[in-house]
Amino acid sequence: xxDDERRLWALxxxxxxxxxxxxxxxxxxAYIADFxxxxxxxIVELDGGQHSEDEQMHRDEIRTRWLVSRGYRVLRIWNSDLxxxxxxxxxxxxxxxxxxxxxxxxxxxx
Numbered sequence: 364x365x366d367d368e369r370r371l372w373a374l375x376x377x378x379x380x381x382x383x384x385x386x387x388x389x390x391x392x393a394y395i396a397d398f399x400x401x402x403x404x405x406i407v408e409l410d411g412g413q414h415s416e417d418e419q420m421h422r423d424e425i426r427t428r429w430l431v432s433r434g435y436r437v438l439r440i441w442n443s444d445l446x447x448x449x450x451x452x453x454x455x456x457x458x459x460x461x462x463x464x465x466x467x468x469x470x471x472x473x
Contacts, residue, residue: 364387364388365411365442367409367411367442367445368387368397368409370445370446370449371397371398371407371409371440371445371452372385372387372398374449374453375387375398375407375456380453380460381460381461383400383402383460384400384402385398385399385400385407386398386399386400386401387399391433392429392433394429394430396408400460403460403463404434404435405436405437405438405459405460406430406436406437406438407438407440407456408423408437408438408439409440409442409445410423410439410440410441411441411442423439427439436459436464440452440455440456
């Protein structure tokens with residue numbers, strides 16, 4: 364895990380976030396989710412600067428579509444946002460956990 368992933372894991376583990384249990388580095392088909400909450404079918408991806416490059420953005424889009432097509436929600440968070448405003452990020456994750464999308468499937472935006 365990267366330092367940023369360790370930082371977020373320290374906030375998510377042991378049901379610290381609204382009582383939801385997360386797993387880290389969880390296999391999902393050909394992919395590995397940074398953080399996964401099975402009960403909410405929520406995947407939290409923590410992205411660094413390399414994810415803003417065109418090729419990586421394309422791969423991320425393919426990955427997200429695959430996950431969403433299987434009923435998972437994907438929440439992508441920039442490392443810099445976690446560093447600058449961790450409480451806002453935790454509020455966003457909590458809100459996403461507690462308010463599932465109204466449609467059958469959905470992707471939470473950054």
